[in-house]
Amino acid sequence: MDKAGWGLTLENISEHQVGFFKNKPVYGFNLSPRLNNMNMNPREEQASFSSADEKRVMLNEVDFFSDKRIMPMDVVIKKEDSHGENTTSTRSELLVNTGLQLVSVNTGSDQSTVDDGISSEIEDKRAKIELAQLQVELGRMNAENQRLREMLTQVSNNYTALQMHLVTLMQQQQQNISRTQNDHEIVEAKHEEKDGNMVPRQFLELGPNDEPYSLNSHYSSSEERTVSESPRNKGIGREETPESESNKVPKLNSSNPIDQATDQATMRKARVSVRARSEAPMISDGCQWRKYGQKMAKGNPCPRAYYRCTMAVGCPVRKQVQRCAEDRTILTTTYEGTHNHPLPPAAMAMASTTSAAANMLLSGPMPSADGLMNPNFIARTILPCSPSVATISASAPFPTITLDLTQNQNSLSPYHQRTHPTAQFQVPFPIGPHNPNFITSMPPPPMPQSLHNQSKFSGLQVSQDIHHQPPQHALNQPSFSDTLNAATAAITADPNFTAALAAAISSIITGSQKEQ
DNA sequence: CGAGTTTGACCGGCGC
């Protein structure tokens, strides 16, 4: 590692603490905590100088002599540290340290050539110093390594979060176009529902998804019930997030477009359910979850587990995990809620899958060439190749789209891929057969499997894009959401490939931005 | 000791 290099990098990061929407959006995040943990902690410096412990003094001496990195680091701390006093004292202590260090080492070096009696002792001392130097250097390098890793993770997280935001904004733009026509769909859709088709009633009441980073940004009656109405809300274990705050609005079933525009907080929340074969108790999706409950659900001997996202304090995202009663190798994971924090690449991929699916679900009916399409028509048309991949459930109390990744064996043939009308792009994932999850959840061969998922999900989104995307978008290249859906669909089968996917998505997004 | 899990109790919605 180039020592001067990281010093400069940190300094640059400090200099460019830009906002989230600038060209380098990620650099500014959470740097201060990390810097405060660095070896340059003022309190540590102070402690070392006030202490008679020789070793600690040596460490500080070595710190000074390590190389020029100390100076840019010092500058960084001065900028980052909100406690001006500490920063100042750090500066002065370092200067004091400089004097001590110079005297100590130079004296030893000079005397070694004059007095042999003292020279051996000095040699020992010098050896100790060198040893300490090396140890400190090693420790410093490890710390640097760790810090750089953290920074890289942070950069990735924030970058992907920004991408998600951009995707969401673009989807909103599309949805706004169709919003004014939604109310006309409701009457027709209700007729469809009466016929027993698989369209949830809530579907009719849904509006567009306007919240960035959103898996779903619509608020369920359940959420309203548990957060705003429950008298048991004691503040412990209850997240008072902006979302939950906004839930404190009476439930409202508005079909009026004006009301829809103004009653975002009252929107019901869609769910995205992912079915996959897995022996593991839970699908790894990149997020951290904490189990907060388990219930025996009616009609299923397998218990249903309830998890809450713990990646950020107050994140309202929850998921339910339950094995299928008929086939216990099938694991059903149902996601609900909106992450209130940037997601790591792995989680981003899953979230964008569910977000895109939920957006599709929530965007409601769409205009079509011969009039207006109702949601049931969407349900049919989004899956032109394989109706088993995704279904919209009417039985659930929430609008739920189920992505079924368990029935791909029969549709894996190259014939399916070749004949699939919407298999029009490929995302260059480095997908390989080395992932156990992939093997267990999706029988080999992995690569065709993934591609097949892509094609399905590109088809899933195409029916929207036909009507909402600019013509050149639909014709010349796969849409944003096409790519996102396809890429993340594969992720649901194999979440470990998400980093590569994020990179692929990133490149595509970049391309789209350039075109626009 | 802190974080995560387990599990019985509790609550509200909903159907009858």
Next chain:
DNA sequence: GCGCCGGTCAAACTCG
């Protein structure tokens, strides 16, 4: 109004 059911809470417990 009552009971069922899904969802959540929170104390007790486990684990590293």
